[in-house]
Amino acid sequence: MGNTELKKTNQSWAPVRANSVANQIVMQVREALFSGKFQPGDSLGSEKDLAAQFDVSRITVRDALRTLETMGIVEIRVGAGGGARIAESNLDYFSDALAVQFILAGVTKSEILDMQVAIEGTGAELAALHRSSENLEELAELLDDAETVIDSPAEFTEAGQRFHLAVVEASGNRALIAQFRALRYVVWPQNAQRAKREIAENAQKIHHQLYNLIKAQNGNAARKLMIDHLFSIRAVSFSGTAEDAANGMICC
Amino acid sequence: MGNTELKKTNQSWAPVRANSVANQIVMQVREALFSGKFQPGDSLGSEKDLAAQFDVSRITVRDALRTLETMGIVEIRVGAGGGARIAESNLDYFSDALAVQFILAGVTKSEILDMQVAIEGTGAELAALHRSSENLEELAELLDDAETVIDSPAEFTEAGQRFHLAVVEASGNRALIAQFRALRYVVWPQNAQRAKREIAENAQKIHHQLYNLIKAQNGNAARKLMIDHLFSIRAVSFSGTAEDAANGMICC
DNA sequence: TTTAAAAAATGATATAACAATTAGAACACT
DNA sequence: AGTGTTCTAATTGTTATATCATTTTTTAAA
Known part of the structure; x- marks a missing residue:
């Protein structure tokens, strides 16, 4: 086999066994x-x-x-x-690689949540700027879906997560979507899926506001609201009180 | 929530050959x-x-x-x-997986730049909040290094990129750092490494301002400045004029 | 103590064979 | 003509047995 010399980059690639x-x-x-x-x-x-x-x-x-x-x-x-x-692009490979490296590196929950803020904040902003009418329809549907299961914590959490995904997808940015899916893969298993109705109603209210801001193409406000939303989730997630722990995290 | 039909995506992990x-x-x-x-x-x-x-x-x-x-x-x-x-954590594997998937998915330059805004904006903000004195020293050193090669476009571009990396590293968030390195791996080969001295001086000036904001722990301003900085780079990168193309992108 | 040679462990590659799976062709039967 | 079935060839999955190359450890010598 001729052409074996590899390009400039990638010194990192294991010096040992690199030329098998x-x-x-x-x-x-x-x-x-x-x-x-x-x-x-x-x-x-x-x-x-x-x-x-x-x-x-x-x-x-x-x-x-x-x-x-x-x-x-x-x-x-x-x-x-x-x-x-x-192959066709399959982001699962990438999400998986990310999850593996996070585990090997011992990345903390706090670090991942900051990452979430970066991705979803920008996602919400770009969603407001680029959303199509189809995006709006889907978001509205997901809001309705969530409404019907607001008394079922596990299902509501799942519906909320789908809403968050749909927001990022509405950004039209496949790089962001990929990162979000990767993070979701890492974060979701940690999410407690129990919550009091009160918390669920608040999450649902914020999601509605988010929808309206995206519909109104108010990117800056959408970003700010999403970030506040995520920080409040973080607050619940990190406060160690018995009650909060019992309430768990809602939606994400 | 009734709706169990999963969206189009995600038949994912090949049913075939999965149980070898x-x-x-x-x-x-x-x-x-x-x-x-x-x-x-x-x-x-x-x-x-x-x-x-x-x-x-x-x-x-x-x-x-x-x-x-x-x-x-x-x-x-x-x-x-x-x-x-x-293995120990090696983010190169992950960066590589990301680059591969971006290519397979045909992600555009514009999408990647938006992603950069998300990562580096948050990186700058968190750097301002969490930077250690060692971080500040390193950033100052990198600024000095860049100063000495301001007339050498290729070297200055590289020095600038190291500064950007150091900013994200100062955030102390390994997830962000991983993403930044992954993006860098995708973006850098595209960067033209030529620029007029005038542009280099402007980049250097902004980097100094960024340093000061991080030192002053002004997270919000650091984030805004970083984002403006990236958008101005994008403007140069996307404007198709002959002169801008000749000037190329500086630093990142 | 340092250095160099020898030995052992291990991965890298090759060849051969058979099993399991799949696509497509040929065929039989409506 | 159309439909279902069976056969066939192609291809990966797996196993077995060698041999070679490289790396590390051990041993012996200087």
Whole structure:
């Protein structure tokens, strides 16, 4: 296999074992993707094809494919007509990578909540600026849905979370959406799903205000309200009082 | 809430191939990590050990290890006393995953810049609130460094980028830092590294103001200044005039 | 104590084989 | 013509057995 020299960046990539043949194949495919040579859906051929193409054994190709697959760069199908092809974007891979690194790094709840403020604050602001009529319809529907389950803490929490997602989605910014989904993946399991009706009603009220600000395209106010909203959740989440603990976090 | 039909998205993790033996091993290790059973540094044993432990062939273990390695969950060392162990947090894996998904999803420059505003704006705000004296020293040093290379566009751009990184690092929020580094990885290659001295001087001036606001713990003003700064960069970056294109983007 | 050679452990690669899965073609039967 | 079924070929998943290359540890010598 010729072209094995990797580009400038990425000194970080494990100095050890970096030049195994399998990794060279990974790098070549990766660079080809980054340089626009590949589009999602493009076929790379079967393991046998690739083994012949790179003049290596099937196992070496397998190692490379397993890495590329985990990176989310290729998807592999078994059976006739199968093989490896360039994958569609799948943010789950990314969310998962983020969650893993947060755990390994021991990132705290407080840090993640600050991150949430950054993402959702900007999300709300951009949602107000860019929302489509379809976005508004969806947000209104989600508000109605939440209303019907306001007495069921777990369901209301879930409905509220969907509302928050819809707000970020209304921003039209896929980078923000990706980050939000990643954070959600990290944060949600920690959320207590119990809350008093009083708290639920307050969350619902704020969500309505948020909807109105987004509808009115008032980005700055939407951002501020979202941030206040998140901070109040944080306050509940971090206050250690017995009652608050019992109330739990609502919606997010 | 009745509405159980999930939205279009998220058939996600390929139903096919999900229960291969190799994937089961991956899942087991993953779950163990998420449940706190493993800490960075813990040894998993060699390929041979794991093959015996799971009663599978070495190649199957290899497949699983390659996946876990790419996920950043384990690191593998050769030689006596080597084998697989739980990795330390390495945000490069995550940054890379993000970059890959942005490319596959075709995320635009505009979307990424909005994301930058969210991250760096919050980063500057939190830096002002949480900065240590060491942070201030480093920021001051970086300002001096940039001053000495103000006539060398490429070097000044790099120095400016280091300043921006230091600001986010001063926030003390590892989640933000991770996101910033990920974005940097995506954005930097696009940055033109040429600029007129006039532009460099302006950037340097703003960086000084930013430093002062962080020193004064004025979070709100720091955030606003950072955002203005980024928007002015965006303006240059997106204006298509010949002169601006020649001037390029400065610092970030 | 330092250095260098030897040995052991381990991953990297290759070859061969079989099982399980899938797509598509061929075929039979309405 | 259309529909369902069966066969076939292609392809990944898995196992087994070797051999090679690299790294680390151990041992011996200077």
